Amino acid sequence: MAHSYPLKCLLVKLVMAGDSSVGKTSILRRYVDDPDPSFIATIGIDFKIKTVTIDETMLKLQIWDTAGQERFHTLSVSYFRGAQGFVLVYDITNSDSFKNIEYWMKDILKLAWEYGIPFFETSAKTNINIDQAFSTLVETIYSKKASLQLATDDTVNLRESKGKDSCCNT
Numbered sequence: 564m565a566h567s568y569p570l571k572c573l574l575v576k577l578v579m580a581g582d583s584s585v586g587k588t589s590i591l592r593r594y595v596d597d598p599d600p601s602f603i604a605t606i607g608i609d610f611k612i613k614t615v616t617i618d619e620t621m622l623k624l625q626i627w628d629t630a631g632q633e634r635f636h637t638l639s640v641s642y643f644r645g646a647q648g649f650v651l652v653y654d655i656t657n658s659d660s661f662k663n664i665e666y667w668m669k670d671i672l673k674l675a676w677e678y679g680i681p682f683f684e685t686s687a688k689t690n691i692n693i694d695q696a697f698s699t700l701v702e703t704i705y706s707k708k709a710s711l712q713l714a715t716d717d718t719v720n721l722r723e724s725k726g727k728d729s730c731c732n733t
């Protein structure tokens with residue numbers, strides 16, 4: 564019987580950014596099907612892993628959930644380095660959080676990222692557009708896959724690497 568296996572596994576580093584309490588953790592939990600219902604502000608940094616397949620390539624998404632609170636700003640921005648994609652989040656009921664997208668973009672642009680960002684209005688509460696937003700992001704990154712590295716093991720060293728590209732066998 565013929566089996567079809569993905570040919571290789573590539574690591575994709577994504578970063579969630581935006582003001583505190585705009586819904587970054589909620590969106591990420593929706594996307595990775597994490598049922599944890601608690602809403603505690605992110606302290607420092609957290610990450611989740613999700614594996615998706617495009618064509619016959621497995622992509623291991625290492626998604627960093629930064630803390631939006633100002634006191635964590637320097638730490639959060641330090642995790643931007645090496646990311647292939649960002650999810651910039653604001654709350655449509657909070658105009659300051661929208662204005663501050665520019666502030667977050669400046670940190671991203673310092674790392675030579677370009678504008679031309681697809682836009683999705685999402686709801687983590689009712690699960691609208693979450694999958695579509697991530698799919699578009701990941702497919703765009705995949706289409707430029709020359710920049711991706713093979714995922715090799717599951718180790719993420721928080722202390723040394725700030726999300727250094729390492730990973731995948733799950």
Ligand SMILES: Nc1nc2c(ncn2[C@@H]2O[C@H](COP(=O)(O)OP(=O)(O)OP(=O)(O)O)[C@@H](O)[C@H]2O)c(=O)[nH]1
Pocket residue numbers: 581582583584585586587588589590602603604605606629630631632685686687688689
């Ligand atoms: N109405 C509505 N509320 C939401 C939605 N997503 C998140 N919330 C609420 O917004 C609050 C903050 O959500 P979080 O996901 O913790 O926000 P965060 O951006 O990760 O916050 P920090 O960790 O402080 O950076 C929570 O009380 C959620 O219930 C949504 O899609 N709709």
